[in-house]
Amino acid sequence: MSTVRLVIDHDKCTGLGLCEAEAPDLFEVQDDGSLLLLVDGAEAARHAACQSAVGSCPTEALRLVQD
Amino acid sequence: MPQRLVVVGASLAGLRTVEAARRQGFAGEVVLVGAEEHLPYDRPPLSKAFLDAEDAPVEPWFRTADHLTGELGVELLLGSAATGLDATRRVVEVGATEVPYDALVVATGAAARTLPGSEGLAGVHALRTLDDARAIRSALDAGARTVVVGAGFIGSEVAAGARRRGLPVTVLEALGVPLTRSVGPEVGLACAELHRSSGTDLRCGVSVASLRSRDGRVTGVELADGTVLDADLVVVGIGASPSTGWLAGSGVTLHERDGGIVCDARLATSVPGVYAAGDVAHWPNPLFDDQLMRLEHWTSAAEHGAAAALHALDPAADRPVATVPYFWSDWYGHRLQFVGVPQADELRVVGEELGEDRFLALYRRGDRIVGAFTIDRPTQVMKYRRLIAERAPFQAALDLAHRNAASVPAPTPAAV
Numbered sequence: 001m002s003t004v005r006l007v008i009d010h011d012k013c014t015g016l017g018l019c020e021a022e023a024p025d026l027f028e029v030q031d032d033g034s035l036l037l038l039v040d041g042a043e044a045a046r047h048a049a050c051q052s053a054v055g056s057c058p059t060e061a062l063r064l065v066q067d
Numbered sequence: 068m069p070q071r072l073v074v075v076g077a078s079l080a081g082l083r084t085v086e087a088a089r090r091q092g093f094a095g096e097v098v099l100v101g102a103e104e105h106l107p108y109d110r111p112p113l114s115k116a117f118l119d120a121e122d123a124p125v126e127p128w129f130r131t132a133d134h135l136t137g138e139l140g141v142e143l144l145l146g147s148a149a150t151g152l153d154a155t156r157r158v159v160e161v162g163a164t165e166v167p168y169d170a171l172v173v174a175t176g177a178a179a180r181t182l183p184g185s186e187g188l189a190g191v192h193a194l195r196t197l198d199d200a201r202a203i204r205s206a207l208d209a210g211a212r213t214v215v216v217g218a219g220f221i222g223s224e225v226a227a228g229a230r231r232r233g234l235p236v237t238v239l240e241a242l243g244v245p246l247t248r249s250v251g252p253e254v255g256l257a258c259a260e261l262h263r264s265s266g267t268d269l270r271c272g273v274s275v276a277s278l279r280s281r282d283g284r285v286t287g288v289e290l291a292d293g294t295v296l297d298a299d300l301v302v303v304g305i306g307a308s309p310s311t312g313w314l315a316g317s318g319v320t321l322h323e324r325d326g327g328i329v330c331d332a333r334l335a336t337s338v339p340g341v342y343a344a345g346d347v348a349h350w351p352n353p354l355f356d357d358q359l360m361r362l363e364h365w366t367s368a369a370e371h372g373a374a375a376a377l378h379a380l381d382p383a384a385d386r387p388v389a390t391v392p393y394f395w396s397d398w399y400g401h402r403l404q405f406v407g408v409p410q411a412d413e414l415r416v417v418g419e420e421l422g423e424d425r426f427l428a429l430y431r432r433g434d435r436i437v438g439a440f441t442i443d444r445p446t447q448v449m450k451y452r453r454l455i456a457e458r459a460p461f462q463a464a465l466d467l468a469h470r471n472a473a474s475v476p477a478p479t480p481a482a483v
Contacts, residue, residue: 015402015445016395017404017445017448017449018366018393020449021393021449021452021453024449024453028446029445029446029449030445030446031444031445031446032445033402033445056369058109058111058365058366058369
């Protein structure tokens, strides 16, 4: 069975934090502006808020990929 | 149930409207009308990375034409501005073309205000459109001496872009302190300091008397006191006005102050079947005592698009647009972020009280936290936003600031 995983493109991410606003349990922008995923990618993808976080990103830095 | 959705305005709010319509399963016809020739594109980068002196700027397209017409089944009508609305016959007029609709979403945005006497003068630009950004970029490529009129966020980003290239830049501001109306004087002072410490010549309390030109090209800016500043590029950042002239006489109620469209919390206008989204729309935000707001922010345009599609296609839906406003701006390697609303009883510069280098201001209304402005605190700003969304007491925000002060390491200076 294939699993869905959340992937961050750190080159596109500029740390605007909309994902953290949508899903504070999954994402946290760090003090240096980088984005930290607080759980692993597959775990994140199982959360309902993950989809809205992906959709909210101004730089389209978040993707759900099928393994 | 509507069969035909027409969206006027092909920027972020319009794009999000058509995307949301398809996502919610709307199978009818969708038409997207845009005044510019361009496909929908992203505006925030235009005053930021787009101006950098690299080989070629990243083109800011959101989607390809194939994706929009093929995958989403959207009929594109680009390069032609809507000229009228006949709400009785449910027709949008685009020049001589009539575009019928069952449901209409107006997302025509706002147009940059211009300086009197600048029409047709080469070297004078606003920064609103992709074409504006291309013109400014090529002027910077040529090493332009730059004068920015208006120390707002976009003008300030252009100034930072010029400084990144080592070019001389002067910013002119009519008020004694920049950004007083949008974020308050204490915050404006902190922003002014970013200009000064980065080598930008910021002049406050000055007004432009006229533009000097030769052979149809700008050569300088004359101030009211007679000072003349030589310039090859003049960027005018003095705000924007809602693009609603085409709705005159349509029955759509416009705001008496700025001509924006007056909506309810579902983004419905005064005319049945007509909704509005993005920079053009005033709506009562339930999170802030139904305060009527019109925002020119990326995030509200995106949220409005989805909400307008929902309500336009399902008139029984009732999901008021309740959101904490958020915008960001990048100056000289610093990230400026604002969440909430600036209309407050008190503005506390908390960073200074705590002896911190990095700026933090909190806005109190009654006993509630309603806003936060930060410079270089990207890990904190969304925590304040959450408190504002929860209608938390001001004290909770002060407590958070104190906890952060105890745990945050000393800041590293940002690169310019």
